[in-house]
Amino acid sequence: GAGVSQSPSNKVTEKGKDVELRCDPISGHTALYWYRQSLGQGLEFLIYFQGNSAPDKSGLPSDRFSAERTGGSVSTLTIQRTQQEDSAVYLCASSSRSGIGGANVLTFGAGSRLTVL
Amino acid sequence: DQQVKQNSPSLSVQEGRISILNCDYTNSMFDYFLWYKKYPAEGPTFLISISSIKDKNEDGRFTVFLNKSAKHLSLHIVPSQPGDSAVYFCAASFSNAGGTSYGKLTFGQGTILTVHP
Numbered sequence: 001g002a003g004v005s006q007s008p009s010n011k012v013t014e015k016g017k018d019v020e021l022r023c024d025p026i027s028g029h030t031a032l033y034w035y036r037q038s039l040g041q042g043l044e045f046l047i048y049f050q051g052n053s054a055p056d057k058s059g060l061p062s063d064r065f066s067a068e069r070t071g072g073s074v075s076t077l078t079i080q081r082t083q084q085e086d087s088a089v090y091l092c093a094s095s096s097r098s099g100i101g102g103a104n105v106l107t108f109g110a111g112s113r114l115t116v117l
Numbered sequence: 118d119q120q121v122k123q124n125s126p127s128l129s130v131q132e133g134r135i136s137i138l139n140c141d142y143t144n145s146m147f148d149y150f151l152w153y154k155k156y157p158a159e160g161p162t163f164l165i166s167i168s169s170i171k172d173k174n175e176d177g178r179f180t181v182f183l184n185k186s187a188k189h190l191s192l193h194i195v196p197s198q199p200g201d202s203a204v205y206f207c208a209a210s211f212s213n214a215g216g217t218s219y220g221k222l223t224f225g226q227g228t229i230l231t232v233h234p
Contacts, residue, residue, distance in 0.1 A: 004160070033221065033222075035224075041226060042121075042123075042206060042224045042225055042226040042227055043161070043206065043208075043222075043224040044224075045221045045222070045223065045224075048220060048221050050220075056220065056221065059221070091160055091161070093160070102166075102168075103149045103151055103166035103167075103168070103210070104149070104210055104220070104222070105151070105163045105166070106163070106222060107163070108153075108160030108161045108162070109160050110158065110159050110160050111160055
């Protein structure tokens with residue numbers, strides 16, 4: 001697609017329920033990232049996929065969080081047994097990583113706003 | 118440990134004047150720096166980047182300055198316009214052997230810029 005697409009744009013759930021957030025990256029982009037932005041905070045790195053390499057999961061805050069990327073394209077971020085502190089905007093980004101020298105520019109989606117009651 | 122810091126949560130300037138947004142970092146291994154702009158309900162969009170081998174990069178009204186010895190960078194917007202009102206994030210990354218930045222970006226907390234007509 002033309003941009004990074006995320007769904008749902010808004011999700012309200014009850015504490016303890018599981019949620020799935022979806023990201024459809026830009027076609028041809030090999031790298032995919034998940035970040036989250038809590039109220040009044042910066043962007044916190046969660047996980048990073050690059051091609052067929054093992055994902056960098058170093059930012060996942062707990063084992064309730066997991067993500068997968070199917071077929072090198074669409075990614076799903078799953079949060080199990082949601083807690084109120086999970087409330088945030090979850091942002092997905094992708095990049096082409098052409099291998100040519102330069103900055104790795106990430107293109108972000110609009111985000112999925114998660115509210116845990 | 119906040120490796121990238123934006124110590125000013127907000128900045129207010131008059132239209133036509135210069136806006137200066139500041140960012141400090143602690144990890145001397147960072148060698149690419151990027152600025153992103155974010156409007157409400159949208160994902161961050163890339164503005165400008167700079168490699169650590171440079172001290173200045175300019176793109177239209179936007180100029181980024183890097184002071185490696187001070188571990189400090191700044192974004193100058195001249196002249197400022199009301200449409201520049203947004204949250205500005207600085208971010209940093211490492212480079213791989215090919216000289217391309219890769220992997221996750223580490224973001225600051227953001228600075229809210231308001232440009233008054």
